[in-house]
Amino acid sequence: xxxxxxxxxxxxxxxxxxxxxxxxxxxxxxxxxxxxxxxxxxxxxxxxxxxxxxxxxxxxxxxxxxxxxxxxxxxxxxxxxxxxxxxxxxxxxxxxxxxxxxxxxxxxxxxxxxxxxxxxxxxxxxxxxxxxxxxxxxxxxxxxxxxxxxxxxxxxxxxxxxxxxxxxxxxxxxxxxxxxxxxxxxxxxxxxxxxxxxxxxxxxxxxxxxxxxxxxxxxxxxxxxxxxxxxxxxxxxxxxxxxxxxxxxxxxxxxxxxxxxxxxxxxxxxxxxxxxxxxxxxxxxxxxxxxxxxxxxxxxxxxxxxxxxxxxxxxxxxxxxxxxxxxxxxxxxxxxxxxxxxxxxxxxxxxxxxxxxxxxxxxxxxxxxxxxxxxxxxxxxxxxxxxxxxxxxxxxxxxxxxxxxxxxxxxxxxxxxxxxxxxxxxxxxxxxxxxxxxxxxxxxxxxxxxxxxxxxxxxxxxxxxxxxxxxxxxxxxxxxxxxxxxxxxxxxxxxxxxxxxxxxxxxxxxxxxxxxxxxxxxxxxxxxxxxxxxxxxxxxxxxxxxxxx
Amino acid sequence: xxxxxxxxxxxxxxxxxxxxxxxxxxxxxxxxxxxxxxxxxxxxxxxxxxxxxxxxxxxxxxxxxxxxxxxxxxxxxxxxxxxxxxxxxxxxxxxxxxxxxxxxxxxxxxxxxxxxxxxxxxxxxxxxxxxxxxxxxxxxxxxxxxxxxxxxxxxxxxxxxxxxxxxxxxxxxxxxxxxxxxxxxxxxxxxxxxxxxxxxxxxxxxxxxxxxxxxxxxxxxxxxxxxxxxxxxxxxxxxxxxxxxxxxxxxxxxxxxxxxxxxxxxxxxxxxxxxxxxxxxxxxxxxxxxxxxxxxxxxxxxxxxxxxxxxxxxxxxxxxxxxxxxxxxxxxxxxxxxxxxxxxxxxxxx
Numbered sequence: 039x040x041x042x043x044x045x046x047x048x049x050x051x052x053x054x055x056x057x058x059x060x061x062x063x064x065x066x067x068x069x070x071x072x073x074x075x076x077x078x079x080x081x082x083x084x085x086x087x088x089x090x091x092x093x094x095x096x097x098x099x100x101x102x103x104x105x106x107x108x109x110x111x112x113x114x115x116x117x118x119x120x121x122x123x124x125x126x127x128x129x130x131x132x133x134x135x136x137x138x139x140x141x142x143x144x145x146x147x148x149x150x151x152x153x154x155x156x157x158x159x160x161x162x163x164x165x166x167x168x169x170x171x172x173x174x175x176x177x178x179x180x181x182x183x184x185x186x187x188x189x190x191x192x193x194x195x196x197x198x199x200x201x202x203x204x205x206x207x208x209x210x211x212x213x214x215x216x217x218x219x220x221x222x223x224x225x226x227x228x229x230x231x232x233x234x235x236x237x238x239x240x241x242x243x244x245x246x247x248x249x250x251x252x253x254x255x256x257x258x259x260x261x262x263x264x265x266x267x268x269x270x271x272x273x274x275x276x277x278x279x280x281x282x283x284x285x286x287x288x289x290x291x292x293x294x295x296x297x298x299x300x301x302x303x304x305x306x307x308x309x310x311x312x313x314x315x316x317x318x319x320x321x322x323x324x325x326x327x328x329x330x331x332x333x334x335x336x337x338x339x340x341x342x343x344x345x346x347x348x349x350x351x352x353x354x355x356x357x358x359x360x361x362x363x364x365x366x367x368x369x370x371x372x373x374x375x376x377x378x379x380x381x382x383x384x385x386x387x388x389x390x391x392x393x394x395x396x397x398x399x400x401x402x403x404x405x406x407x408x409x410x411x412x413x414x415x416x417x418x419x420x421x422x423x424x425x426x427x428x429x430x431x432x433x434x435x436x437x438x439x440x441x442x443x444x445x446x447x448x449x450x451x452x453x454x455x456x457x458x459x460x461x462x463x464x465x466x467x468x469x470x471x472x473x474x475x476x477x478x479x480x481x482x483x484x485x486x487x488x489x490x491x492x493x494x495x496x497x498x499x500x501x502x503x504x505x506x507x508x509x510x511x512x513x514x515x516x517x518x519x520x521x522x523x524x525x526x527x528x529x530x531x532x533x534x535x536x537x538x539x540x541x542x543x544x545x546x547x548x549x550x551x552x553x554x555x556x557x558x559x560x561x562x563x564x565x566x567x568x569x570x571x572x573x574x575x576x577x578x579x580x581x582x583x584x585x586x587x
Numbered sequence: 588x589x590x591x592x593x594x595x596x597x598x599x600x601x602x603x604x605x606x607x608x609x610x611x612x613x614x615x616x617x618x619x620x621x622x623x624x625x626x627x628x629x630x631x632x633x634x635x636x637x638x639x640x641x642x643x644x645x646x647x648x649x650x651x652x653x654x655x656x657x658x659x660x661x662x663x664x665x666x667x668x669x670x671x672x673x674x675x676x677x678x679x680x681x682x683x684x685x686x687x688x689x690x691x692x693x694x695x696x697x698x699x700x701x702x703x704x705x706x707x708x709x710x711x712x713x714x715x716x717x718x719x720x721x722x723x724x725x726x727x728x729x730x731x732x733x734x735x736x737x738x739x740x741x742x743x744x745x746x747x748x749x750x751x752x753x754x755x756x757x758x759x760x761x762x763x764x765x766x767x768x769x770x771x772x773x774x775x776x777x778x779x780x781x782x783x784x785x786x787x788x789x790x791x792x793x794x795x796x797x798x799x800x801x802x803x804x805x806x807x808x809x810x811x812x813x814x815x816x817x818x819x820x821x822x823x824x825x826x827x828x829x830x831x832x833x834x835x836x837x838x839x840x841x842x843x844x845x846x847x848x849x850x851x852x853x854x855x856x857x858x859x860x861x862x863x864x865x866x867x868x869x870x871x872x873x874x875x876x877x878x879x880x881x882x883x884x885x886x887x888x889x890x891x892x893x894x895x896x897x898x899x900x901x902x903x904x905x906x907x908x909x910x911x912x913x914x915x916x917x918x919x920x921x922x923x924x925x926x927x928x929x930x931x932x933x934x935x936x937x
Contacts, residue, residue, distance in 0.1 A: 112815040127810040129803045130927065140803055141814030143796040151794050193814070 040103035042067040042201050042232040043088065043119075048097035050083055055432060057083040059256045060097070065201075065249075070223050070233045072247035072264070074240070076276055076473035077445035078431040080256035081236045085203050088234075089121040090114035101201070120194025121203040126186050128178045135161040135174040138192045164195050168225050184215035188222065195231075202226065204235040208242055209471075220246050238445075238473045240272050252276055277475040292509075293322030295358075296462050296493035297343070302352035304338040304517075311350065312338040314517035320462070325484070325494040327508030327525065329501055331537055335517035336497045337379060340466050343495070344376040345369035357461065370399050375460035377452055379467045379497075381444070385451040388440040392430070395439050396421035396454055420457075428453035428483075429476060444471040452480055456487060463487060466497040481507060501533060515539040641892040642885070649774040650891065653843045655884035656777040657682050657855065660836030661862035662869070662876040663788045664829030670792065670871060671825030672805040672818075672928045673730055674737045677744025678833050679859025681719040685837030686855060687752035689715030690765050690847040698770045708770050708842060715838030716831055722748065723830025724823075731822050734932040745859070753849030763849035771845040780835055781877065788832075788873040801825055805926030808933040818933045833859070861909045868912060883909045 045063040049056070057080045065071045073081045086092045088099055090108030098105050101117045108114045111121070128137050135158045144153040144160070161174045170188045178186060187207065194202055208216045223233055223246060237243050243250045244264050252259040252275040259275045297320040304313035312335040320326045330336055341347035343354055345366045354361045356372060364372075378384035386395050397406045397417045405416040421435040428449045430442070439447060452468050465484070469477040484507060488494055498504045504511055504525070511525040513536035520536040532542055624643065630636050641647050661678040668675035693711025700707050726744050729735045753763040760766060792798040803811040804821040812818050840854065841847050848854035861883055869875025890905040 110815075111813060115815065123813070127807065127813045129806045129810050131806055132799070132802060136799055137810070140799060140810065141816045143799060145796060149796075150790075152796050152799065197814075 040067075041065055042069075042102065043234070044100035044103075045084070045088065046098045046100055048084060048087055048094045048099070050080075050087055050092060051095045057256050058087070058094075061253070061256075061258045063251055063258065063261070065232060065234060067232050068227050068230050069248040070227055070235070070246055072243035072250045073234060073236045073253065074238065074243045074250050074272065074276060075253035076238055076475055077443050079253040079276075081238075081253055082205060083256075084253070085121065085205065085234065085236060088114070089119060089203060115197050115199070118198055118200040119203065120197060120199030120201070122187070122190040122194060122205065122207065124205040124207075124209060126190050128186055128189060130177070130179040132178060133174065134172055134176050134178065134181070134189050134192075137178055137189055138164075138174075138196050140193075142197060160196065161192060164192055168195070168222065168229070170222070182215070184211055184218060187211070187215075187219065191222065191226075200230070201232045201234065204233065206237060207235050208237070208239070216242075238276075240269050240276075240474075243272070244269065254278055273474060276473075292324045293491050296320055296322050296356065297495070298353075298355040299343065300353045300355070302339070302342060302354065303350040304335070304342045304347060305350050306338055312517050313342065313349075315352070316514075316517070316519060318512065318519070318522070320493045320495060322461070322491045322493050323488055324510070325488050325496055325508045327504035327511040328495070328497045328514050329504045329511060329533060329537065330499070330514035332499050334514050336466065336514060338517075339514070340376070340379070340464050340495075340497055344374060344464050346376075367402070370458075371403075373459070373461040375455040375458045375463045377455050377463070377465040377468050379470070381447050381451055386439040386447060389438055391438050392425065392435045392442075392450060393418050393421040395450065396424055396435070398454070400458065424450060424453040424457055427457070429479065445473055445476060448472050449476055449480070452483075456483055460492060462493045462495065464495045464497075467499065468496070469498075469500070469503060501530070505533070513537055637896060637898075638889070638893070641889055641896070644892075647885075647888050647892055650888035651881065651885045652774040652778040652781070653840070654858075654887050655880045656781050656839040656843070657833075657836035657858045658862050658865055658884055659781045659877050659880035660784055660839070661829075661833040661859050662865040662880055663784055663873055664832030664836075665863055666788065666792070666866050666871050666873065666876065667801065667825045667832070668829035669825075669866075669929055670801045670805045670926060671822045672808060672926060672931065672933070673727070673822050673826050674741065674925075674930050675723070675726065675744075675826060675829050676738060676741035676863060677723075677726055677748075677859075678829065678862050679855060679857065680741075680745035680748035681723055681830055681833035682837035682840065682855045682859045682862075683745075683748040683752050683853050684722050685715035685719035685834040686841035686853070687756060687765075687847045687849070688718035689838035690768060690841050690845070691755070691759060693768055693770075693842065694765065698768050708768070708772060712772065712835075712838045712842055715841070716834030719834030719837055720827055720830035723826050723833070726830075727823050727826035730826070731819055731932075734934075737930055749853065752847070752853060756847060756849045765847040765849075768842075768845040772839060772842040774843060777839045777843055780839060781880075784832060784835065785873045785877040792873065797821075797824070802926070804933075805929055808928055808931075812933070822933075833862075836862075857906075864909045864912070879909075883912075 041064040043063070043065045045061060048058050048061045048063075050058040061080075061084055063084075073085065075081045083092065087094045090111045090113050093108075099108065100106065101119065106113070106117055108117070114121075129140065132140075135154075138161045139152075139157045144156040145151065146153040146156075158174045161172075164170075165172045165174070168191075170192065172185060172188055172192065173181075176185075178189065181189075191202065207219060211219060226233060235246070244267075247264050249261055250264050250267065250272065251261040252272065254276060262272075299319070300317050302313055302316045303311060306312040314335070316335075316339060318326065328336060328339070338347060342349045345361065345364060345368065349362075356369075356374065359372075361369070369376075382388060387398065393414065394417070397412070397420065400406055401412060406413055406420070418435055422433075424430070425433050425435060430446050430450045430453070439450075442450070448469070448471055452465070455463065455465075463484075468484070469480050472480065481503070484494060484496070496504055496507060505528075506525075508525045510522060511528065511533075512519045512522045513533055514520070515537060516539060520539055521542060523532065523536070535542060620642065624639055661682055664681070665675055665678050689711040691711075692714035693707050696702060696707035696710050698707050702710050722744060726740055729740045730737050756763050756765050792801065800811060800816050800821045801824075803816075804818050804825070808818040811821065836858075837855070840858070844854075862880070865879040865883060866876045868879040869877070886905055886908055890900050890902055893900045894902065
């Protein structure tokens with residue numbers, strides 16, 4: 039039997055870049071195939087070739103034994119290939135069935151009327167056949183992200199797709215939704231559909247895929263059966279060298295007191311108290327980690343410390359000086375760096391190039407400003423140095439921020455902030471969306487800052503990250519520290535208890551509560567539910583590259 | 588003749604009644620008119636009596652239909668453009684150009700003459716539609732093909748028409764106002780066109796595949812593009828329809844009198860902008876737009892009649908009512924939501 043898809047020697051060149059270099063790929067019908075690689079390895083480009091968005095420079099796409107040349111996605115759809123993009127292509131105010139049939143509406147009355155009954159019936163029929171639980175009349179805006187993803191799958195199936203390409207399908211899902219997605223995979227492959235998914239998460243590829251193809255720098259490293267390979271081997275295939283499982287921290291004597299937060303109360307945008315009386319201090323040469331389920335006041339705490347949000351009460355003293363009433367610019371001028379959690383909203387101006395983004399926050403200061411004008415030469419040099427030091431790809435300072443992948447945007451922001459020569463770095467989710475090689479590098483840089491005697495406040499929902507890097511670890515729950523522990527000795531179960539808001543002395547906590555807390559919050563994708571050692575949580579180390587909560 | 592609505596299945600009526608917005612509008616208008624009528628019956632000599640007499644007179648109805656046609660039709664056109672993602676604030680210009688073109692061509696043909704058996708006045712009518720559609724087409728090319736800012740291009744459409752129409756009138760007729768044709772299109776034609784266009788628009792937007800594509804084009808053009816429907820084509824269709832409908836409105840306005848008045852703001856007098864108010868007030872629903880347009884036109888017509896009866900109603904104040912209403916609606920009610928991608932350009936990838 040012919041393979042469902044055969045990519046034969048695909049090369050795709052863009053001006054100055056070879057995105058795919060002679061890639062061969064065969065995908066069995068009815069299998070789940072993971073395309074694994076770091077940011078910029080050429081996974082998405084390869085799939086765009088298969089989906090007809092790009093024409094290959096060389097090579098042939100063979101579908102079901104027949105060589106094809108796709109001029110547009112329309113041709114690919116006709117050949118039975120469907121693609122589900124990372125960002126869903128759905129119309130929010132329209133209903134599920136309207137979205138599913140969009141562009142292929144069944145019509146009556148000589149084309150003057152959309153045959154609603156037929157459309158709804160087709161959607162219900164598909165939905166039932168594959169065990170999706172989707173209400174055809176619900177509005178997209180009202181349904182969860184997991185359901186939206188199923189609507190995207192229905193869209194592809196409605197158009198007769200036999201091969202489904204999914205780009206980073208778990209990036210936006212909760213752990214429970216990820217499990218459901220794997221069930222959907224199973225249902226689809228049972229009925230003869232073929233699934234190719236793009237990922238940079240090892241655990242996900244190992245648990246969901248039958249076969250894994252690893253790409254690196256546009257070249258295929260190899261295809262392996264997921265049953266015959268270990269995490270370490272995969273990580274090495276992806277990165278091209280051995281990857282350290284644990285960041286190496288060495289004990290250090292803390293220095294001067296840099297930050298002192300006393301009984302801080304902060305409200306969120308709706309005026310509801312988000313931070314309820316937090317007190318801690320942070321010294322130079324120390325990493326203070328804050329773990330917790332997202333949405334327990336971490337964002338507001340970080341914003342209050344960095345001068346982006348006025349505290350309701352309490353004080354923040356920085357380098358011995360009370361910061362009440364000091365402007366945001368005052369915070370930057372005093373050497374406080376901030377890696378914000380939302381890189382699109384606060385980290386970058388998407389329509390600026392990297393030269394402009396590189397001086398954001400420093401645009402008033404020499405060497406970037408001289409005599410009221412911006413020195414673009416110095417700015418360009420600065421951007422180039424950050425790009426080089428932090429391995430931002432493609433290395434083009436003149437490209438707009440929006441043209442970079444999320445991981446590369448994140449590397450650039452972190453680079454900009456770390457290179458400010460700060461006394462304090464407030465880093466929220468610094469490695470979110472970053473591949474494993476780069477995560478390892480960013481962790482090393484963070485520890486270098488610590489070795490230089492800087493203070494680091496690290497807020498992350500990735501437990502392995504905060505636990506591995508911090509000297510002291512606080513767990514936040516509903517705006518309060520439920521405990522401050524020594525990350526070297528605390529157990530995962532203990533942290534789970536604290537994240538659920540229990541105190542460690544309390545013996546009455548049920549196992550279920552622990553499990554829930556672990557599932558919800560520890561930065562896991564839940565991809566490793568089958569893995570006994572790591573049941574329910576995401577204890578993958580930096581080497582694993584599980585990068586998104 | 589069979590009732591054409593007999594074929595319409597019950598869901599259509601259900602939809603209409605279900606639309607809370609339409610329902611509250613209808614209840615409001617009918618309630619106010621009912622109260623007014625009751626008052627007028629009980630106190631025939633009072634102001635209310637006079638008012639009731641005006642509101643329920645045929646001449647006010649005629650005047651309302653005449654004034655409402657450009658507002659409602661341009662408003663319907665605006666819905667098509669904006670739903671597709673192109674904000675057309677040049678509706679005023681489209682009304683002006685079609686008002687002039689209809690009168691000019693009708694006079695060139697000559698009242699009493701006919702082309703292919705069509706009387707001059709209707710030739711003029713069609714010429715008005717053609718002129719407006721042409722100008723909308725230019726606007727579409729500038730916005731969609733060349734990605735100009737829609738607001739600036741829309742203002743340009745207005746300013747071009749505002750300058751061009753009186754200028755051409757001066758060239759061809761020796762004054763900014765054309766002479767009267769001595770023939771006109773009766774108000775009943777306007778009323779029928781308004782109703783037919785409203786129902787047809789409602790159907791097109793809510794029941795056809797084209798309507799779904801329009802909505803997708805304005806909300807998430809990429810979603811439409813990835814399923815193989817050309818966003819540009821849908822947007823051109825939306826903009827051209829705004830030209831056609833505005834053309835009907837502008838021609839109806841000018842030919843209902845038989846003259847183009849080009850002094851000051853021209854005879855269109857901001858009706859294109861009130862049209863925008865009307866469809867926002869109607870929350871992009873053609874029926875709501877019809878209601879709002881009739882309400883605004885009715886207020887204007889009533890005001891004019893009151894002046895004629897000797898009441899010193901400040902006309903400039905009455906004319907601000909639509910704008911005050913829209914600010915109140917937008918600020919307090921807040922139910923009007925622009926299509927998510929309205930005003931954004933769309934470019935297909937590679």
